[in-house]
Amino acid sequence: MDTKLNHSDLSALLAKDNSLSQSKAELFTKTFFDIIIEGLEKDGIVKINGLGTFKMVDVASRSSVNVNTGEKFEIKGHRKLSFTPADSLKEKVNQPFAMFEPVEVNDDYVDEDVENNEIVTEEQTTQTTEIEDENVTSAPVTEIEDKEVDNSISQEEEQQQKKEEEKIESVEESNIAEPKSTPIVEKEIKTVTNNSSRKYRVWGFYLLLTLLIVGTYIYVYKYNIEKPATDVVAVVKPEKQIKNIVEEKRQTDKNEKKVTADTVQNNKTVEEVKQAVNVEPTGNEQFFITKELESLPLANITLKDTTMYECVGNIAIHKVGANETLTKISLKYFKDKKLWPYIVKHNNMQNHNQLEIGMELSIPRLIPKK
């Protein structure tokens, strides 16, 4: 195996097999190859059964380039010796692989690399959405980024700041905008996840952008740290709300009795808010806050809504059934689940959290206040 045989080895082997003397065998092999050369010079082709064919092949002249100097030169045409092995020799040599035959390959085989890439991009996009979920307050920013891909970063930052300002303003408007903004935030998360499929191609670019924007947002957020704090404070402090409401009431020339009634009720709702706020982990995990805020809209929106409607007389008397809530009743009669506080107010309920089955509630007629 893998040994090198030379002329004398070959002739020794030949002598062993054929009862020839070593010298004769050597002579024989020598003349064997000499005659091949001779035949090639004479005819240009020598055929030996069981070994193959030696043939002279003409090689046409061609031009080439010197690798070192770059000079062009011509390789002259010459004759070359080629050897084609006989079929018997081929077969014998190829015996270890004789059982293999050419197989047709199916065209519709799937490129595994492509699939892997897709998986990777999916993972990446989920990561980005996770980041966006964690920083819910930055969700508006990512929305901007989705909608206006072509805008430069500075424009986006400006818009982001605008949005923040709007948000802050809305926060200062006695929390009315805040509960509105939470559903928006949710929608934005949804749109972000929907758009994740669109991000497949340029997700890397997007990831970079989001990180940049989130970074700038956090930077700005740190500077305006009091402002996000105020939405919590505003929710917590009933006095501020009451003041706002009182001012509004004065502007609309309400009689004071109703104001006090309102404030009492507001205190209740605010207490509820307080409870909700107390449950929250303070500040940092904003995702949880928004989850809590989902329960707040009712309480907050009613603060303004109470100033918008007046209770005049009864439409009906409702007997509370099983599995009924004030919001359901409100939805039934007013076609608006947010208006349940009017029912509470109209019935002078002490504790609106405990609704008993069989309790009779008078449903007020609501007239928009001028």
Added chain:
Amino acid sequence: MNNKEFIAKLSQKNGMTIAETSTNVDALTTVITEHLKDGDTINISGFGVFESKMRKERISVNPKSGQRMLIPPKIVPSFRPSVKLKDKFKEAE
């Protein structure tokens, strides 16, 4: 020059009968094939080298039908003429 002519010339040069030379030629070729089968290289100075080479499997495409075929690996006997012989034929041109 075919096999017949070759054997005739060989017998003439060695002083053997044609039958003797043909058996000797057969013996020599079988020796060469057996060793090529085992993966040996046979180096004959002044003539060249016989060796067996491994060809890897590959996919070939039929240019007409576009059919893709997997060609299995195989071992191929090959001959490399010596530099001396090469130069001889180059000069002869």
